[in-house]
Amino acid sequence: MTGWRLLLTRPADESAALSSLLAEKGIFSSSLPLLEIEPIAVSDTMREVIQGLDRYCAVIVVSKPAARMGVDLVNQYWPQPPSPRWFSVGASTAQILEDNGLNVSFPDEGDDSEALLELPQLRKAIARLDPRVLIMRGEGGRELLAERLRELGASVEYLELYSRGLPQYPPGALPDRIEAERLNGLVVSSGQGFEHLHQLAGDAWPQLARLPLFVPSPRVAELARAAGAQTVVDCRGASAAALLTALREHPGPVL
Structure with a gap:
């Protein structure tokens, strides 16, 4: 499980709390909020x-x-x-x-x-x-x-x-973050969060679509697969506990 290096996309305060819980389990994460409340x-x-x-x-x-x-x-x-x-x-x-x-x-x-x-x-x-x-x-x-x-x-x-809303980021912010921090998994917490991820990826989406994508429900999984995501993991929930369970069931790459 500790091989994962995850991109978190929740609002900033929620991403910070989730990042702290993941760090306790030895999981690296980086936050790029894709929902602005x-x-x-x-x-x-x-x-x-x-x-x-x-x-x-x-x-x-x-x-x-x-x-x-x-x-x-x-x-x-x-x-x-x-x-x-x-x-x-x-x-x-x-x-x-x-x-x-x-x-x-x-x-x-x-x-x-x-x-x-x-x-x-x-x-x-x-x-x-x-x-x-x-x-x-x-x-x-x-x-x-x-x-x-x-x-x-x-x-x-x-x-x-x-x-x-989708926060304002400079062009290329999403793929640049993934490359710079060697991220190997993406996490979204809602259908709109995935839509913003897809939108922000732009021309880099075919490459990002190869990364494992953790989603909260069958509905979001269906959206992601329809958009071309190749490895979609349905966590059956948006909570930290649901994500941790999914990560245990899908061990990350060995670093």
């Missing part, structure tokens, strides 16, 4: 949603930025946490909510929407007359979760709290 200005509609939070039988928070921003809004309007059941896709997002006094359910295995949809607590929460679900997320996220919940009879609304 920009909060969306709070509108009257967003305030109305938060003020009416007790109308929902379930609130689903799909990312750590959504958890942090969502909690900030909730604390502005609710002296006591509201009554809906809270859910998250993964343990790291759940921890942010729990640290703010919210009771959160999340899948023990599988750090993705598919695993959350199978969670008995979520099925129970929406097994009522006219169930309403709120999803806190970034702008323009994945639609699968809402589609499946609607199939189960729930009405679903979004509270979009931030946008994800």
Whole structure:
């Protein structure tokens, strides 16, 4: 596992935390954030949603930025946490909510929407007359979760709290970093993260596509393979634990 020299592409603060955990395992990593989180200005509609939070039988928070921003809004309007059941896709997002006094359910295995949809607590929460679900997320996220919940009879609304941009880098920054630091593996945490990786690679993509690529889900794996990535490893989650498990199962090159 210590033969890996990985490129991390998460937002800067998340990459720093992941890099520290990898270093404890003897794994070298280099950070080139490909997602820049920009909060969306709070509108009257967003305030109305938060003020009416007790109308929902379930609130689903799909990312750590959504958890942090969502909690900030909730604390502005609710002296006591509201009554809906809270859910998250993964343990790291759940921890942010729990640290703010919210009771959160999340899948023990599988750090993705598919695993959350199978969670008995979520099925129970929406097994009522006219169930309403709120999803806190970034702008323009994945639609699968809402589609499946609607199939189960729930009405679903979004509270979009931030946008994800591609930070500005000089031409050639990505292949230059990989060559200079002799990186032999790439890590992305979302479909948009992969799209930004592909975009930033530019003409160097055919070469970079030969490197092993660690992705968080079958959906992102499919995107990567369709774009020509030759060795795609589905970590079945975006957490550090999921990545470490995948690295153990796919030993890196011997240095």
